[in-house]
Amino acid sequence: MGIVKLIIIVLIIWLGFSVWRKLRQSKGNDLPQPSTRKMLSCNVCKMHIPENEAIIQNGKAFCSKKCLG
Numbered sequence: 001m002g003i004v005k006l007i008i009i010v011l012i013i014w015l016g017f018s019v020w021r022k023l024r025q026s027k028g029n030d031l032p033q034p035s036t037r038k039m040l041s042c043n044v045c046k047m048h049i050p051e052n053e054a055i056i057q058n059g060k061a062f063c064s065k066k067c068l069g
């Protein structure tokens, strides 16, 4: 019976799937951006340091114990 119909249906599904995958991939490429670490500037030498490496004291960020005094 309709083998051509079946092929067309499969083709449409495959096309839709590849388009959906492309859309998901382009979205996925945007996702890593928010994970970029927040940078803080040292209160003393103004050097930029990642938030997780900074020393926070009294709401101020310091790059190292040297700047912390």
Ligand SMILES: [Zn+2]
Pocket: 042, 043, 044, 045, 046, 047, 062, 063, 064, 067
């Ligand atoms: Zn510093």
